[in-house]
Amino acid sequence: MSTLAESHEVASGYRAGRTLPVRVELVRQLKRRRTLVMFGILAALPVVLLVAFQVGGEPGQGNNRMNLMDTATASGANFAAVNLFASAGFLLVIPVALFCGDTVASEANWSSLRYLLAAPVPRARLLWSKLVVALGLSLAALVLLPVVALAVGTAAYGWGPLQLPVGGTLPTGTAAQRLVIVVAYIFVSQLVTAGLAFWLSTKTDAPLGAVGGAVGLTIIGNVLDEVTALGDWRDFVPAHWQYAWTDAVQPQLEWDGMIQGAAVSTTYALVLFALAFRHFAGKDVVS
Known part of the structure; x- marks a missing residue:
């Protein structure tokens, strides 16, 4: 006589946690x-910028005020x-x-999503x-760009300290640490x-x-951040903090802006990831 327990039996050796390993994906x-x-x-962008500087001349020529872009040829950093x-x-x-938006939808588009779930995953x-x-x-991808840029820039302009737009420099070791902080914040x-x-x-x-x-909604966030009439409400727009990492290329490292930006971004992200898991758990997968 069949029992409820028997209806939930699985094949010998099956472990749900071992299906679709991360390395396979x-x-x-x-x-x-x-x-x-x-x-x-992304790897080609530094080369394109290098060629642009070679053709167009030194950045910032004729400007009375110096910004980060004007220091591009000072060193590889x-x-x-x-x-x-x-x-x-x-x-x-x-x-x-691209990487986050294409990953599940592409499986559905290829009609392979239901077969993955039937594996059963x-x-x-x-x-x-x-x-x-x-x-x-x-x-x-975010790491690749500065690494290639650092290599290309060092080959073209030499290895040296990070020249700051506000004046002064950061030693090469400190500059490398600051660049790591910048990349980490941009990722967050x-x-x-x-x-x-x-x-x-x-x-x-x-x-x-x-x-x-996703790209469109991100652009809308950037537009909303430009609406100064929103006042302090802009603090809740993730785009408002996207350049907070520039505080890391100052003589004294400032954390306040990056901490606020990271908190806003992480909060929104956790809610959206939770919505994705909740929706997919009950989704009728037919593709």
Whole structure:
């Protein structure tokens, strides 16, 4: 006579926690063309900027006031900082939105999502593996840009201290530490875009819709931050803190802005990730 317990029996050796290992998902995503193309674009950006400086001349010529961009050719460290400054507002949003927004929606688009779940891979386990890999690739993309920029800048302008726009310099060791802080903060600030993209990825079968939706909502956040009539309400807009990392390229490291920005970004991201898991747990997967 069958029992309720028998109806829940699983195959011998089956362990839900061992299905779709992170390393397997990572290999799958690394082999995809969009991953290679995105890494290629980020690696090419420092070379493009270098050529632009070579063709257009020294940045800041004729200016009475110096900003971070004007120090680009001072050293390899300055060149890396300028690459981050030039790309943090929009370009670095794209790989985060792409890796996090495409990951689930693409499986649905290929009609392979239901077969993964039938393997059987638990839904929470599937989302967890995909989220870890997506965030890992996003971080790799954010690290790749300054590393390549530092190498290109050092080859072109030499290895030296970080020249500050406000005057003075930071020793090379301190400059390297500050750049690590900058990259870490940019990654944390991009968690909102990651959360938006991942949540949308669980709600649609169109990868472009999830990626484009996350980028579009991020742009709307940037626009809202420009509306000064909002006053203190802008403090709750993640985009308001996206350049708080510039406090790390000052003579004295200031944490207040980065702490507030990280708190806002992390809060939004946790809510969005939770919504993604909650929605996907009860979603009728037919693709």
